[in-house]
Each structure stands twice: as structure tokens, then as C-alpha cells.
Amino acid sequence: GQVILHCSFFLLVSYIQFFVDAAAVPARATLAVMPVLIMLLLSASIYQSIPENAKNMWLDDLLTTSMVLCNAAAVHFGMVQYFRLKERSRQAKFTGLKKVKDINTKLTSIALRDNIPLMKLLEKCRPIELGVTRADMDKRKSKATHDSISLKVDAAEEDEAQEPAQAASSASRPSEEALSPRQNTEVVEKMRVRAPEAVKDGIFEQDILFIAYAKEIFCMFDKDESNDLNSTDLQHMLRHFNIYMSIKQVIRVANMYLRDTGNPTPCEETNCHLRFAQVTGLIVNIDSYNMRSAKDYRSLRALLDGVSPSLACDVFARFLFPVVVVLMFVVFYIMLALNAY
Numbered sequence: 001g002q003v004i005l006h007c008s009f010f011l012l013v014s015y016i017q018f019f020v021d022a023a024a025v026p027a028r029a030t031l032a033v034m035p036v037l038i039m040l041l042l043s044a045s046i047y048q049s050i051p052e053n054a055k056n057m058w059l060d061d062l063l064t065t066s067m068v069l070c071n072a073a074a075v076h077f078g079m080v081q082y083f084r085l086k087e088r089s090r091q092a093k094f095t096g097l098k099k100v101k102d103i104n105t106k107l108t109s110i111a112l113r114d115n116i117p118l119m120k121l122l123e124k125c126r127p128i129e130l131g132v133t134r135a136d137m138d139k140r141k142s143k144a145t146h147d148s149i150s151l152k153v154d155a156a157e158e159d160e161a162q163e164p165a166q167a168a169s170s171a172s173r174p175s176e177e178a179l180s181p182r183q184n185t186e187v188v189e190k191m192r193v194r195a196p197e198a199v200k201d202g203i204f205e206q207d208i209l210f211i212a213y214a215k216e217i218f219c220m221f222d223k224d225e226s227n228d229l230n231s232t233d234l235q236h237m238l239r240h241f242n243i244y245m246s247i248k249q250v251i252r253v254a255n256m257y258l259r260d261t262g263n264p265t266p267c268e269e270t271n272c273h274l275r276f277a278q279v280t281g282l283i284v285n286i287d288s289y290n291m292r293s294a295k296d297y298r299s300l301r302a303l304l305d306g307v308s309p310s311l312a313c314d315v316f317a318r319f320l321f322p323v324v325v326v327l328m329f330v331v332f333y334i335m336l337a338l339n340a341y
Contacts, residue, residue: 011035093242
């Protein structure tokens with residue numbers, strides 16, 4: 001009886017960890033590992049007190065099954081932390097995309113002005129290969145130096161004092177361009193430079209870094225290359241930015257955003273589609289629409305879709321673990337009763 005009580009107690013300790021926040025790693029680790037170690041000590045003490053024989057002992061099977069369950073709970077802890085790592089990476093990308101909210105609005109306005117899709121605009125703003133001459137290279141280096149260094153007053157005065165001497169020296173010898181005009185006009189090599197469209201509109205690569213990542217995820221789910229996503233594809237894309245919603249909530253949020261931005265929505269809201277510019281706009285403004293409704297999470301599938309993978313593992317374990325423990329004790333007492341007869 002004491003052995004069964006001890007097993008039940010430490011199985012309960014293993015079960016408690018599923019209700020502890022996954023971010024509290026020390027607490028979760030203690031609750032996951034401690035029952036395993038104590039069950040090992042309990043098993044060793046029981047085996048020393050029971051005489052060895054060839055008969056099957058149901059108490060031995062109970063301890064072994066309890067040990068397996070405690071180890072499964074410890075493995076579950078490792079799985080949850082693995083999912084947490086992935087979620088932190090996705091959250092970082094979501095945070096980066098939110099920081100360029102103003103840039104996303106600017107790019108959308110430029111795309112509307114030029115009457116082109118946002119994805120096409122991103123393609124036009126990519127660096128281009130260009131044959132650069134030595135004169136062009138010197139000019140670009142000179143401009144970069146001028147933009148990055150601010151001259152001090154005393155340095156400026158010193159330059160003015162030395163200017164007559166430098167002018168005389170320059171007049172006494174021909175310039176490098178005069179000596180070798182062909183060398184300065186020939187192509188040195190192909191280099192990647194900012195696209196003219198990016199220079200004209202003041203768009204830098206750092207501005208579109210996270211938007212370009214969103215474009216890659218968008219293209220991953222836009223398999224028919226129609227430049228729009230349905231509700232299911234949108235739900236999967238949102239998960240890459242650590243945003244988890246049930247399909248009903250995705251449909252409702254997508255239609256709300258379309259109407260708020262002046263776009264009509266179909267009467268059958270499940271048929272709505274969002275273009276890339278609309279998807280990025282929804283993601284950077286998702287906090288204004290991400291309010292959960294109880295009617296969206298009435299089924300277990302909807303509940304699991306609306307939470308992160310780490311939390312879904314905990315929810316699944318909260319239901320499964322006690323069922324397995326109860327079945328274990330039921331089978332144990334049934335076999336014990338049959339063995340008594």
C-alpha cells in the first residue's frame with residue numbers, strides 16, 4: 001500500500017508540471033527530473049526487500065510503468081523547450097516586422113502610386129549588377145566619405161591655409177584622369193549597387209529586410225502564384241510569425257481588416273482572399289484584431305490551432321497523462337484481483 005501511495009504521489013508531481021508556465025524553465029526542470037530520480041530510488045529499495053524468484057510480480061510491473069510515465073513527462077519537458085526555441089525565433093521576426101510598420105505603409109503607398117503589386121516593387125528595389133569604372137568607384141568612395149565624416153572647424157581652416165600650395169602643386173602636374181583617361185573609363189568589374197528605384201524613393205535594404213522575409217513565407221503558401229492567400233493559407237503563414245488563431249478567427253479577422261482598409265468582402269466570408277500587401281498590413285496591425293471569442297474555440301481542434309505548439313503539448317498532456325495513470329491502476333488492481341483467485 002505504501003509503494004502504491006508513493007507512486008501515486010510522484011506521478012502527481014510529474015502531472016503538476018503541465019500546468020506550470022513553460023517559460024519557468026528551472027521550475028519545470030525540477031518537476032520533470034525529480035520524480036524520475038525518486039522513482040529510481042524507490043525501485044531500488046523495493047527490489048532489495050523482495051526475494052528473487054521466477055514468478056511475475058505485479059508490483060514490479062507497476063513500478064516499471066510508473067517509471068516509464070515519469071520519463072515520458074521528462075521527455076515532454078524537452079519537447080516543450082524545443083518548441084519554445086522555435087517560437088522565440090518566430091516572435092523575433094514578428095517583432096522586427098512590426099518595427100518597420102511605417103516602412104510597410106510607405107512601400108504600399110509607392111506601390112499604389114506606381115500601380116504595381118508590392119511584391120513587384122520589392123523586386124525592383126533589389127540590388128542590381130552594374131559595370132563600374134574606376135572613376136565611378138572614386139566618385140562613390142568620395143561621396144561615402146563626405147557623408148560619413150563631418151569636418152571640424154580647425155581642420156577646415158587648416159585646409160584653407162594649405163589650399164594655395166596644393167593648387168600650385170596641382171597645376172604643376174597633370175591629374176590622374178588626364179594621364180590615363182582610358183584607364184578611368186574602362187569597366188573595372190561588375191558590382192552590386194542600389195537600384196535606381198530604391199535611390200529615387202529612399203528605400204534601403206535594411207528597411208525591407210523583414211518584409212522580404214514575409215514575401216518568402218507568402219510565396220511558400222502561394223503555390224499557384226496568384227498573389228493572394230485564402231484563409232487556410234493565411235492561418236499557416238501567421239504561424240511563422242508566432243501568431244496562432246483558429247480558422248474561424250482568421251476568417252473573421254481577415255474580413256474585418258479588408259473592410260477597414262476600404263476593400264469589399266464576400267458575403268460568404270470563407271471565400272475571402274488577401275494579397276501580399278494586405279497580408280503584411282494585417283500582420284503589423286494584428287494586435288488591433290487579435291481578440292479571442294469563445295465561440296471560435298468550442299472544439300478541441302480549434303483550441304489547439306489557437307495556441308502555440310508548446311502550450312498545445314501541455315494541453316494535450318493535461319488530458320492524456322491522467323487517463324493513462326488511471327488505466328494503469330485499473331489494470332493493476334484487476335490483475336491483482338485475478339491473481340488472488
